Amino acid sequence: MTASKPLESFDLAGVVVGETAISNVEGDLGRLSYRGVDINELVQRPFANVAWLVLFGSDADAARQLQLNRFLCAHAALTQEERGILKRLPRHLHPMLVLQGMVPLIELPTEETLGLGLEAEQGLVLAAKLSGLIAAWYRAEQGLAPLGGGPDDNFHANFLTRLHGQVPDGDAVKILDATQILQMEHSFNAGTFAGRVCASTLAPIQSVISASIGTLYGRLHGGADQAALEMAQAIGAPEKAAAYVARCLAEKTKIMGMGHREYRTVDPRAKLLKPMAMALCHDPDSRRLLDTLIAVEQACQTEFAKRDKEIWANVEFYKGAVFHSLGIPSHFFTAMFAMARVYGYIAHFLEFRRDSRLIRPRARYVAAGSHAGE
Numbered sequence: 001m002t003a004s005k006p007l008e009s010f011d012l013a014g015v016v017v018g019e020t021a022i023s024n025v026e027g028d029l030g031r032l033s034y035r036g037v038d039i040n041e042l043v044q045r046p047f048a049n050v051a052w053l054v055l056f057g058s059d060a061d062a063a064r065q066l067q068l069n070r071f072l073c074a075h076a077a078l079t080q081e082e083r084g085i086l087k088r089l090p091r092h093l094h095p096m097l098v099l100q101g102m103v104p105l106i107e108l109p110t111e112e113t114l115g116l117g118l119e120a121e122q123g124l125v126l127a128a129k130l131s132g133l134i135a136a137w138y139r140a141e142q143g144l145a146p147l148g149g150g151p152d153d154n155f156h157a158n159f160l161t162r163l164h165g166q167v168p169d170g171d172a173v174k175i176l177d178a179t180q181i182l183q184m185e186h187s188f189n190a191g192t193f194a195g196r197v198c199a200s201t202l203a204p205i206q207s208v209i210s211a212s213i214g215t216l217y218g219r220l221h222g223g224a225d226q227a228a229l230e231m232a233q234a235i236g237a238p239e240k241a242a243a244y245v246a247r248c249l250a251e252k253t254k255i256m257g258m259g260h261r262e263y264r265t266v267d268p269r270a271k272l273l274k275p276m277a278m279a280l281c282h283d284p285d286s287r288r289l290l291d292t293l294i295a296v297e298q299a300c301q302t303e304f305a306k307r308d309k310e311i312w313a314n315v316e317f318y319k320g321a322v323f324h325s326l327g328i329p330s331h332f333f334t335a336m337f338a339m340a341r342v343y344g345y346i347a348h349f350l351e352f353r354r355d356s357r358l359i360r361p362r363a364r365y366v367a368a369g370s371h372a373g374e
């Protein structure tokens, strides 16, 4: 009897590696739902309602939402020790490296207070702290001390106050709610999968979230948001977009914010973010950026069609224009992504923990000198 040949996949494309009830990415149809509810409906809901749904699979009433908002606002403030550690970090560190490094250093509660389970509450403390860390690092880069959070009953109003030093208007909070809802969860993306690998060794939640944040940082994943907006800034004007796209394709350079491993049609989140960006970008600088992005998308469609390829804008492409309109600098975009995606990471941690096995694939050993390309 001959031994069966081991399965091989170097990028796991199309390989099913587990089950989840948290979200469903229907790539061929361009549909996304969290816990069975379509993203087009979720984006209209309050942020706390969707975070609760992703985490616990149930609908939070107004009292539950308020409880969650208050909990997050209360834990967003950094302790004296946490501020002290931030102060000692080199100012040039990218916010994503700061988050990845700081998460394991956050002191977590050892007893639950909301009756949600200790690990869930520890996860929520980390979610809250991410917002405090982002705001504090933004201030630290300018040589300024962290600010207090203002409102204690709305997490995103609290965050924007910590960031900009003034209580935001209701529209800004709604825009942030919608954007963060759209990037909260996406099944077995690279960051979540890295977290599952980490959780499979029975590592604690802070190690898992730190591993996920590290993975989100890369430009082929979460870091494409910063890269896409900076690409539009570098192109400079819509008239230059077609030449830029043609050059990238000739040089086999990836166009940031375009393409997706799962979607074979437009990413449903990009479909929602584009009109949001169009409604928000009024001043000449924002408008030029947005028009440049639109021109890049059009040029990509033309060029990819010529090559018989189905490459569409993903969630990262127009998100930066929305964040830009909220006064968030581009090198903070991916950190904002982490601040939203953390609810997905926690939900997967809780789901996976219930029935986990060590994840450990196999490598094919290739003797030195016989590796492809050597």
Ligand SMILES: CC(=O)SCCNC(=O)CCNC(=O)[C@H](O)C(C)(C)COP(=O)(O)OP(=O)(O)OC[C@H]1O[C@@H](n2cnc3c(N)ncnc32)[C@H](O)[C@@H]1OP(=O)(O)O
Binding pocket: 189, 219, 220, 221, 222, 224, 253, 254, 255, 256, 257, 258, 259, 260, 261, 262, 309, 311, 314, 315, 316
């Ligand atoms: C939140 C998120 O993580 S969303 C994704 C964010 N990442 C980006 O926007 C980075 C740019 N995009 C990409 O690099 C890719 O589209 C990925 C990594 C997202 C998906 O990659 P894969 O599923 O592995 O697709 P793959 O890279 O095999 O692409 C298939 C073909 O389309 C081309 N292609 C895919 N995306 C792009 C792009 N953005 N620009 C130019 N060409 C592209 C590839 O070069 C490849 O061409 P080939 O067959 O001639 O070699």
Ligand SMILES: O=C([O-])CC(=O)C(=O)O
Binding pocket: 183, 185, 186, 188, 189, 190, 221, 261, 262, 314, 315
């Ligand atoms: O699912 C993926 O591969 C990437 C993505 O869109 C996300 O993480 O939101």
